Amino acid sequence: MHNVLRGWVLHNPLLHKELRQRMRSGRTVLGLSMYLLIIGAVAFVFMYLNVQGQTLLLQPARTAELFTFLSYLQLALISFVTPGVAAGVISGERERQTLSVLLTTPLLPASVIFTKWVTSISFLSLLMIMTLPLYSIVFLFGGVAPSQVLAVFILQLITLGAIAGASIFWSTFIQRTGWSTVLSYATVGGIFLGAGVAGYLFDSLSTHMPDQGLWSMLSGICYTINPIYMQAALESSRGFFTPTFHNSLVESVFQTVKTHNLTSSGSWMFFMSVYVGGCLVLLGLCSWHLRPGTFAAAVRRFGRWLVR
Numbered sequence: 001m002h003n004v005l006r007g008w009v010l011h012n013p014l015l016h017k018e019l020r021q022r023m024r025s026g027r028t029v030l031g032l033s034m035y036l037l038i039i040g041a042v043a044f045v046f047m048y049l050n051v052q053g054q055t056l057l058l059q060p061a062r063t064a065e066l067f068t069f070l071s072y073l074q075l076a077l078i079s080f081v082t083p084g085v086a087a088g089v090i091s092g093e094r095e096r097q098t099l100s101v102l103l104t105t106p107l108l109p110a111s112v113i114f115t116k117w118v119t120s121i122s123f124l125s126l127l128m129i130m131t132l133p134l135y136s137i138v139f140l141f142g143g144v145a146p147s148q149v150l151a152v153f154i155l156q157l158i159t160l161g162a163i164a165g166a167s168i169f170w171s172t173f174i175q176r177t178g179w180s181t182v183l184s185y186a187t188v189g190g191i192f193l194g195a196g197v198a199g200y201l202f203d204s205l206s207t208h209m210p211d212q213g214l215w216s217m218l219s220g221i222c223y224t225i226n227p228i229y230m231q232a233a234l235e236s237s238r239g240f241f242t243p244t245f246h247n248s249l250v251e252s253v254f255q256t257v258k259t260h261n262l263t264s265s266g267s268w269m270f271f272m273s274v275y276v277g278g279c280l281v282l283l284g285l286c287s288w289h290l291r292p293g294t295f296a297a298a299v300r301r302f303g304r305w306l307v308r
Contacts, residue, residue, distance in 0.1 A: 074128065078156060082188075084181065112290065155230065198219075198222045
């Protein structure tokens with residue numbers, strides 16, 4: 001498996017072309033700089049307002065609040081940026097009339113889709129890695145361990161990977177980049193806002209309906225597929241100092257996590273199944289749509305490889 005992956009990376013001209021084209025662009029440098037500038041400025045303003053300019057007053061509990069704020073700010077930013085990066089990777093090729101040429105190469109459609117997905121999340125992962133120096137402020141004053149930061153980064157990486165998969169799905173099935181971008185942002189809105197609102201409505205119904213267990217279960221499912229609540233569940237289960245929240249909305253999120261026991265292993269298994277499994281299914285559908293019969297051909301090739 002390692003040799004197959006290594007060979008795919010070394011001998012994939014599309015991967016090399018996409019990475020070079022994306023990373024050598026002036027817009028990429030400008031985008032990285034603006035992203036770091038925005039999240040850095042907001043973080044320092046938040047820290048200054050919390051301590052009123054006296055850094056010696058920054059206690060571990062307030063550091064945990066700063067980390068929570070930074071993590072949610074980054075989750076919101078990458079969720080907003082991902083559709084803009086990934087929603088035009090296939091429809092753009094179709095509009096430039098280069099998709100048919102790309103499909104005549106020895107690369108399988110599945111390899112084309114996976115390459116587009118990898119190059120999209122590689123840029124977004126770089127955005128996340130660039131914010132690591134900001135988290136060193138949190139380590140300076142204590143309250144958060146590096147393992148906790150790593151856990152939050154993994155959750156955000158899974159989230160952006162799933163959003164990128166959904167964006168590529170719309171980019172493959174919709175022939176216009178504009179519409180695929182709109183549908184990608186609608187998907188993000190459904191995940192974050194739609195699932196949260198649905199969970200709140202089901203919670204309200206559970207207090208007035210006789211079958212409270214059913215409505216409570218439905219609300220728990222809605223909260224489980226929402227990265228906002230699952231990140232709060234992660235931060236609640238990793239031994240953080242309890243932040244003193246000054247926002248009732250943020251406090252209600254953590255209270256909902258406790259009420260529905262979103263820190264349980266079952267909730268995490270469901271979240272991983274939806275995001276990882278759903279991303280794989282969407283990418284598979286994209287591969288099939290580019291060239292019907294691809295999966296059957298791939299199975300035949302794999303069978304011939306096994307009998308060698």
